[in-house]
Amino acid sequence: METVIKTLPEVQVLFNIRRLCMGRKKAFILFCLSCWISTGAFAEGLQPFKSGEQLNYDISYKYGIVMLKAGTAQYNINNQHENNESVIKTSLSFKTSSFFDKVFKIRDTLYSHLNSELYPVFHERNINEGNTKFKEQIYFLKQSKSLTEVRVRRENIHEVKFDTIMKTENLGYDMLNIFVFARTLDYSKLQINESLPLIVFVGKDLVKMNIRYKGQAILEKSETLKYRTVRFEVDIVDEAFNGAKNAMEIWISDDENRIPLKLKAKLKIGAAEAYLSSYKNLKYPLSSEVIIKPRR
Numbered sequence: 001m002e003t004v005i006k007t008l009p010e011v012q013v014l015f016n017i018r019r020l021c022m023g024r025k026k027a028f029i030l031f032c033l034s035c036w037i038s039t040g041a042f043a044e045g046l047q048p049f050k051s052g053e054q055l056n057y058d059i060s061y062k063y064g065i066v067m068l069k070a071g072t073a074q075y076n077i078n079n080q081h082e083n084n085e086s087v088i089k090t091s092l093s094f095k096t097s098s099f100f101d102k103v104f105k106i107r108d109t110l111y112s113h114l115n116s117e118l119y120p121v122f123h124e125r126n127i128n129e130g131n132t133k134f135k136e137q138i139y140f141l142k143q144s145k146s147l148t149e150v151r152v153r154r155e156n157i158h159e160v161k162f163d164t165i166m167k168t169e170n171l172g173y174d175m176l177n178i179f180v181f182a183r184t185l186d187y188s189k190l191q192i193n194e195s196l197p198l199i200v201f202v203g204k205d206l207v208k209m210n211i212r213y214k215g216q217a218i219l220e221k222s223e224t225l226k227y228r229t230v231r232f233e234v235d236i237v238d239e240a241f242n243g244a245k246n247a248m249e250i251w252i253s254d255d256e257n258r259i260p261l262k263l264k265a266k267l268k269i270g271a272a273e274a275y276l277s278s279y280k281n282l283k284y285p286l287s288s289e290v291i292i293k294p295r296r
Contacts, residue, residue, distance in 0.1 A: 047118075048183050048258045050283040051079040055259060058277045059094070063270035071096040071106065073274065077180075086116040092176055104130050112176040118184060119143055123174035123201075134161065138174050138201055141165075148172030150201055168206055172199040183258035187213075187230055210235040219251045219261055221275070227261050228254040228288040256284040 054076050061070040073094045080087050093109045100106075106129045113122040123138040134156040142149040146169055153163040195212040217231040234248040251262040259282070263274040279286075 048256055048283060049077055049180075050281065051077065052281040053077045053283070054280040055276060056278045057274045060273045060275070061100075061270055062273065068099060069097045070100050070272065072277075087121075088114040088116075088118070088180065090114070090176055090180065106130075110174075110176045112174055114177055114180060118180055120174060120177040123176060125175075133157065136203060143172065145171060148199065152201065152204065154203065162204060164204065166201065166204070166206070168199045170197055170199045172201060172206075174201055183252070185258070208237040216254060217251065224292045224294055226290040226292065227251070228290065229261060230254050253286065253288040255286060255288040257282050257286060257288075259286075 054074065057073040057075075059070045059073060061068050071094060073092060075090070075092045077088065077090045080089055090112045091109065094106060095108075096104070096106045108128060109126045111122075111124045111126075112120060115121055120140045120143070122140065125136040127134050127136070134154055136152065136154040139151040139153075140148070141151060147167065148171060149165065149167045150172065151163070151165055154161040190213040192215045193212055195210055198209045198211065200207045200209060212233045212235075214231040214233055217229050219227040219229045221227065229251040232250045232252070234250065236247040248263065248265045250260060250264075253259050253261055259276065259279070260274075261276050265272045
């Protein structure tokens with residue numbers, strides 16, 4: 001029998017992971033899937049992506065001085081035509097690493113459809129977390145700045161858990177389609193610290209967010225690699241995060257692609273980070289990337 005010896009910090013991390021996973025919401029999933037956000041001031045008709053684009057992320061969990069790879073996420077986007085209409089189909093899959101699988105195995109996939117005006121029309125979550133498995137669908141019935149109405153339906157292999165209509169007097173999104181809006185912002189129309197309240201539908205919950213534009217920033221990935229970015233701060237009113245104020249930070253590439261490069265969240269226990277690890281089929285060159293030659 002193989003004996004695995006863990007250091008004290010690793011044991012504490014495992015204990016914290018168990019506490020997070022026993023909660024009503026999974027903090028890692030909400031972090032990974034709700035951080036593609038916008039302020040709503042997008043440039044109409046601007047699409048900084050093309051069909052076939054793929055973005056891959058490494059997700060890490062930090063507690064004290066210990067940093068562990070929690071999992072990976074993959075985002076895909078494809079343009080299709082259905083019933084003589086243009087439809088943007090996006091997907092995001094998340095899986096925990098082998099280390100985290102021993103504590104709480106997660107294999108989740110999300111799908112979202114948007115129309116040609118980049119408004120959400122449909123969302124689906126396929127959840128496979130430990131012993132919890134279900135499919136949840138959101139149909140966007142109405143959406144405006146003063147009203148969002150959706151139909152939310154959840155079912156597992158045995159029964160329909162709920163099928164209900166939800167409304168909010170705000171702009172409402174699902175956890176995935178706001179990724180597209182974040183990339184279609186017209187930054188020239190935004191002021192530093194300008195903010196906008198948003199609502200994200202998560203099951204029968206309404207998660208309140210407030211997003212602030214913080215302007216340009218340099219993101220250092222290593223001594224030889226940096227990125228020019230625009231940065232956002234996010235307030236999130238949810239039990240998974242350590243306080244609503246500045247619960248999350250997001251860095252988006254300051255180039256024509258506008259892709260999220262890094263995401264950082266302060267959780268109730270520790271912190272989580274997502275970093276772009278690789279990409280395929282970008283529409284434009286990643287001109288925000290700055291490579292610094294090492295000193296001899």
